[in-house]
Amino acid sequence: MSLPPLNALRVFESVARLGHLGAAAAELHVTPGAISQQLRSLQDVLDVPLFEKRGRQLVLTEYGAILQRSARQAMNALTTGVQEVAAQKSNDAGKSMLTISIPQVHGVAWLATRLFKFMAENRNITLNVITAGRASDVNWKKADIAIVYGAPPWSGFWWQLLHGIHMTPVCSPQLLRGPHAIRDIGDLVHHRLLHEDDGSQWKIYQSAAGVTQISHSEVYFDDFGIVLQAARDGYGVALSDEIISARDLDEGRLVQPLALTVPALQNYYCLCTESKRERPDVSHFVDWLVSEARKATDLSKRHVFLP
Numbered sequence: 400m401s402l403p404p405l406n407a408l409r410v411f412e413s414v415a416r417l418g419h420l421g422a423a424a425a426e427l428h429v430t431p432g433a434i435s436q437q438l439r440s441l442q443d444v445l446d447v448p449l450f451e452k453r454g455r456q457l458v459l460t461e462y463g464a465i466l467q468r469s470a471r472q473a474m475n476a477l478t479t480g481v482q483e484v485a486a487q488k489s490n491d492a493g494k495s496m497l498t499i500s501i502p503q504v505h506g507v508a509w510l511a512t513r514l515f516k517f518m519a520e521n522r523n524i525t526l527n528v529i530t531a532g533r534a535s536d537v538n539w540k541k542a543d544i545a546i547v548y549g550a551p552p553w554s555g556f557w558w559q560l561l562h563g564i565h566m567t568p569v570c571s572p573q574l575l576r577g578p579h580a581i582r583d584i585g586d587l588v589h590h591r592l593l594h595e596d597d598g599s600q601w602k603i604y605q606s607a608a609g610v611t612q613i614s615h616s617e618v619y620f621d622d623f624g625i626v627l628q629a630a631r632d633g634y635g636v637a638l639s640d641e642i643i644s645a646r647d648l649d650e651g652r653l654v655q656p657l658a659l660t661v662p663a664l665q666n667y668y669c670l671c672t673e674s675k676r677e678r679p680d681v682s683h684f685v686d687w688l689v690s691e692a693r694k695a696t697d698l699s700k701r702h703v704f705l706p
Contacts, residue, residue, distance in 0.1 A: 403444045410437040411449065412470040415459060416693065419662065422563030425551070478690045482683075495680040498527040500537045500545035504624045505667060508643045510546065513691050517684070524680055532623075534670055543681055545670045546688075557676040559685065561692040562667040564640035565660040566600055569653040571633035581636070581656040584608045591635030593626045594619045600638050600664055607661045627653075642667070667692075 413423040414434060424431045442449050449463035459467060501510055518526055531537045534553050537545045551558050570590070574581050579589035592601055594617060605611065618635060620626050627644070630637040631652050639653075640663060647653040669688055675681050 403441055407437045407441040407444070408470050409474070410434055411441055411466065412474050414438065415463070415467040416471065417560075417563040419563055420457075422560060422666070425563075425666075426560040474693075478686070478693075482687055482690060494523050494525070496525045496527060497680055497684055498529060498541050498543050499684075500529050500531045500542040500547075502532045502546060502548055502667075503530045504627065504643060505546065505548065507624075508646060517687055521683070524684070537670075539672065543671060543675055543678075544684060544688075547668055547670050548665055549668065550665045551668065553670060555673060556670050557673050559669045559689055560666060561669055561689065562640070562642050564642055564663045564666055566604065566638045566640055566663050567655055567660040568604075568636050568657050569627075569639045569644050569648070569655055570630050570636045572651065572654050573633045574636065575654060575656060584610055584657060584659070586656075587636060592617045593629050593635040593637040595621065595623045595626050596664075600661075603664065604638060604659070604661050608659055 410423065410427065413426055414420060417423050417426065420431045420434050424434050427434070438449065445462070445466075447462040448460050449466060450457040451460055452458075499514070514526060514528065518524070527541075529538065529541060531542075531545065532547070533549050534545065534547045534556070537547065539545075546561065568581075568587070570581065574590060579586060581587065581590065594601060597619075598617065601617075618629070620629075623643070626637045627639065627647070629635055630639075631647065636656075644653055648655065669685055671681055671685070676685075
């Protein structure tokens with residue numbers, strides 16, 4: 400059997416990894432329809448089903464799971480090769496300085512330690528780090544690249560999806576004890592809901608859970624760091640994602656009381672001006688960052704939700 404088109408394999412790997420057709424379309428800068436067409440073409444070439452429909456879900460078949468493992472390994476190998484070439488090119492070009500804008504909470508939870516890894520591997524590049532949560536807050540007079548939480552499009556900018564995240568309730572372990580212990584969605588009525596937006600994400604969660612009202616006691620903050628700290632201290636329940644809360648969950652400061660997750664209204668993107676995208680050091684950092692984000696994705700995810 401001849402090798403299928405590389406682009407179709409790339410599309411398949413993206414959908415299988417991100418778990419969502421829309422997220423894969425955003426990552427590859429194409430439409431969801433183009434993603435679906437590539438998947439159908441790949442299945443036709445291989446003459447095996449890679450996904451099967453279960454209601455509104457697409458589930459990887461046994462064939463699909465086998466191909467996902469091989470495609471992931473192949474993409475990692477290609478990414479590593481491209482990074483090595485870019486690193487050598489950057490080293491040959493001499494010393495440079497990059498200013499990176501990052502969201503404060505995301506930076507502390509996920510990115511900071513990885514930036515030290517980047518600097519160790521790229522001693523010819525000096526990083527200057529500033530903070531801003533959203534694209535509108537970034538100081539583009541200083542920043543070469545920004546990691547932002549939001550939703551495209553951004554006129555005049557190039558962007559790349561980093562994390563297609565899902566939201567789920569998180570809280571202190573103490574809320575799993577006592578007369579109002581959280582065991583199912585109805586128990587949230589006894590607890591304060593913590594927000595960083597206008598309540599839209601919690602409303603989506605309520606709808607997905609099939610309830611009309613979770614709680615009357617709500618608190619809004621414009622800083623997600625405060626939201627998470629309030630949740631850690633037992634003052635309520637927050638909606639968070641698998642990237643931001645990973646360390647708190649691993650170390651027991653937060654727990655996930657409910658299994659239901661919902662796609663986030665917004666996601667994490669890498670952003671830069673179109674004029675800087677082809678600058679060698681910017682291109683090298685972006686490629687490295689996207690690769691790190693892919694490594695952080697849960698490769699065991701098997702369910703693909705149709706938009």
